[in-house]
Amino acid sequence: MSTIKSSYLGELRTKSVHIASQDTIISDAPLDNNGRGEAFSPTDTVAGALGSCMVTIMGIIARREGQDMEGLSWEVTKAMQSNPRKIAEIIIEFNWDQPFEDEKLIKKMKNGAKTCPVALSLHPDIKQTVIFNF
Incomplete structure (x- = not known):
C-alpha cells in the first residue's frame, strides 16, 4: 500500500498527502531555481x-x-x-x-x-x- 499520494498543481508546485493521516505538504520550486519559493522546496x-x-x-x-x-x-x-x-x-x-x-x-x-x-x-x-x- 502507498504511503503518500502526490499531484502536480502547476507553476512548479506539488501537493503530497500522507495517506494514513491525510496531512498535506505543498512544495514549491525555490526562487533560485525558477520557482516562487512560497513553500518548502x-x-x-x-x-x-x-x-x-x-x-x-x-x-x-x-x-x-x-x-x-x-x-x-x-x-x-x-x-x-x-x-x-x-x-x-x-x-x-x-x-x-x-x-x-x-x-x-x-x-x-x-x-x-x-x-x-x-x-x-x-x-x-x-x-x-x-x-x-x-
Missing part, C-alpha cells in the same frame, strides 16, 4: 527530514530512560551546489538549555541522532554537520 523537506529523524531517535532513547526532552530546539541549514544541482551539506544545530545530567544518556542520544534512518539513507557525498549545544 523538495530539498528543504529532505534537510528538514534529517533534523526531525534525529530528534525522533533521540526522543525514543530518552523516553526509554524515562526522560523528556522538553526545551530542545534545532535549526537546519541546507547548502546547495551546482553542476549538478544537489544538496552539498546539511547542517543541524541543536540547542538545549537544560539537558540531562546523565552524560552516558547524552552520548547515547547523540550517537542515535547521527545514525538515524534518514542520516543513514542520504548519499555519502552529502556532508552532514551536526552541532550539539548541550
Whole structure:
C-alpha cells in the first residue's frame, strides 16, 4: 500500500498527502531555481527530514530512560551546489538549555541522532554537520 499520494498543481508546485493521516505538504520550486519559493522546496523537506529523524531517535532513547526532552530546539541549514544541482551539506544545530545530567544518556542520544534512518539513507557525498549545544 502507498504511503503518500502526490499531484502536480502547476507553476512548479506539488501537493503530497500522507495517506494514513491525510496531512498535506505543498512544495514549491525555490526562487533560485525558477520557482516562487512560497513553500518548502523538495530539498528543504529532505534537510528538514534529517533534523526531525534525529530528534525522533533521540526522543525514543530518552523516553526509554524515562526522560523528556522538553526545551530542545534545532535549526537546519541546507547548502546547495551546482553542476549538478544537489544538496552539498546539511547542517543541524541543536540547542538545549537544560539537558540531562546523565552524560552516558547524552552520548547515547547523540550517537542515535547521527545514525538515524534518514542520516543513514542520504548519499555519502552529502556532508552532514551536526552541532550539539548541550
